[in-house]
Amino acid sequence: MEYSVAKRTESFQESVIRKMTRVCQQYGGINLAQGFPEKSAPEEVIQAALQAIQGGNNQYSITWGLPALREAVSQKVSRFNLNGRRPDPEKEVTITCGSSEAIVASLLALVNPGEQVIIFEPYYENYLPGLALCGAAPLFVPLRGPEWAIDMKALNKAFSRNPKALILNTPANPSGKVFLREELEIIARLCLKHGTYVITDEIYEHIIYDGLKHVSIASLPGMWERTATINGCSKTYSVTGWRVGYVIAPYGLMSAIRKVHDYMVVAAPTPFQIAAITAMALPDSYYWDMGEHYREQRDFLLQIFQELSMPVLRPSGAYYMMIRIDGLGYDNDEALAMALVEKAGLAVVPGSSFYHRPEDGRDKVRICFAKSWETLHQVKERMEKFLRS
Ligand SMILES: Cc1ncc(COP(=O)(O)O)c(C=O)c1O
Missing domain, CATH: 3.40.640.10 (Type I PLP-dependent aspartate aminotransferase-like (Major domain))
Structure with a gap:
């Protein structure tokens, strides 16, 4: 059966973030792709x-x-x-x-x-x-x-x-x-x-x-x-x-x-x-504390990526980080994202999905760092292992 759907749906694809989330589930990995916070809501x-x-x-x-x-x-x-x-x-x-x-x-x-x-x-x-x-x-x-x-x-x-x-x-x-x-x-x-x-x-x-x-x-x-x-x-x-x-x-x-x-x-x-x-x-203190919480997490990851010699584009706000991947030995962002999830159980978003010309984002991937401290420590271990492999 051939279906005739509205043309307006043709220009957009399946969300890359949700796709990476599904792949992450397949591998039982840590989902750094989707932007949901692991922090719990106020009681x-x-x-x-x-x-x-x-x-x-x-x-x-x-x-x-x-x-x-x-x-x-x-x-x-x-x-x-x-x-x-x-x-x-x-x-x-x-x-x-x-x-x-x-x-x-x-x-x-x-x-x-x-x-x-x-x-x-x-x-x-x-x-x-x-x-x-x-x-x-x-x-x-x-x-x-x-x-x-x-x-x-x-x-x-x-x-x-x-x-x-x-x-x-x-x-x-x-x-x-x-x-x-x-x-x-x-x-x-x-x-x-x-x-x-x-x-x-x-x-x-x-x-x-x-x-x-x-x-x-x-x-x-x-x-x-x-x-x-x-x-x-x-x-x-x-x-x-x-x-x-x-x-x-x-x-x-x-x-x-x-x-x-x-x-x-x-x-x-x-x-x-x-x-x-x-x-x-x-x-007001609630907002201040939340900002501080994410700042500490950002700084923790900035430090880790610096130790791993992975260049990061330092974020001034929100809870995402773009990591430069040139020098890691992969052809492009998608190849690295697949390798990371398969070998290290870390799901990230290929940078190309944030640009209308995919080539403009091929040199980076995005991670979301709104995770528990335990998860962030695991990210450190898994990333170290991945880079050694
Ligand atoms: C920039 C931006 N706007 C909007 C949203 C969606 O927010 P909401 O859950 O309120 O629909 C997100 C979620 O990741 C986002 O990053």
Whole structure:
């Protein structure tokens, strides 16, 4: 039987990260490919979810999200992101099924078929399928390692085509780049000049190192009106399976985003929205401690890779690390990734999956280091053994 499926699905492949996860399971390996944290969720947040379920909160919630959670999100966002601006919980906050849904819903709501959208690369792998679903065309702007500096010539060229939107991700996956205020100001100026919207994915906002500060582009002058800010509970509270995210935007954009959200998913899971209210109320010290935890893990791995003479692109945020593989004796990133999982039981992501021209990422692989200390010590042993073999 020959099936005739929609053309929009043809441009994207199976997720490389999920493929590596499956291969990892086959070999009973350690999964450094997928970005879920091994750190447990805060106890009070888990208890809040259990009580919510036992208390009978198991039906649909209001499509835009529980009012108390929208209020809590509004307060948290004004505390950390918007220089005190309080988005209106009634009109400017929507709770989504993870930030993944928020990204696709925002793209579908803002971008028409044939319109162009700027993406920095290396990019998080969900962005391109999101554009494919809209029938939109990506305009790639390279971030150049080791500093992941924006290629300004490419940025100006991309803006000269009057793109409809720009996808920003800070701190970024997979590079660990944290966009500095000066860089965001340049991007903001260009967006204002060309009438471009920004969809900014800030899911790693609290995982940031070396004294750097997270800046939300929506807080820059003139940018609130043209920005959809996306975030969620997955990484910050170690609950990737709960699927609670949110999007903040002015009502002119939000009214369209809500329509897509409503018909795509109806609502985010009710009991986990209730637990998220408890999460949002955690004190500043929670975020500080979490940042410190990941900084220690980053530094532990930086030290290990230095001892193993494996060059690493030092991340300034998020919990991923890109490792240079030239000099390890493998033809390319995929060959090394397969050898690592087969011989050492370590699943990593081939770097080529983060670039539209695979050759640009052939010299690196990505690992996720949001693991238990025990796992990280095993990584050290397994990597040593692999390099000796
Ligand atoms: C940059 C980025 N955005 C979004 C997501 C997805 O987050 P969520 O679980 O909220 O859908 C991830 C997950 O790895 C990510 O790395």
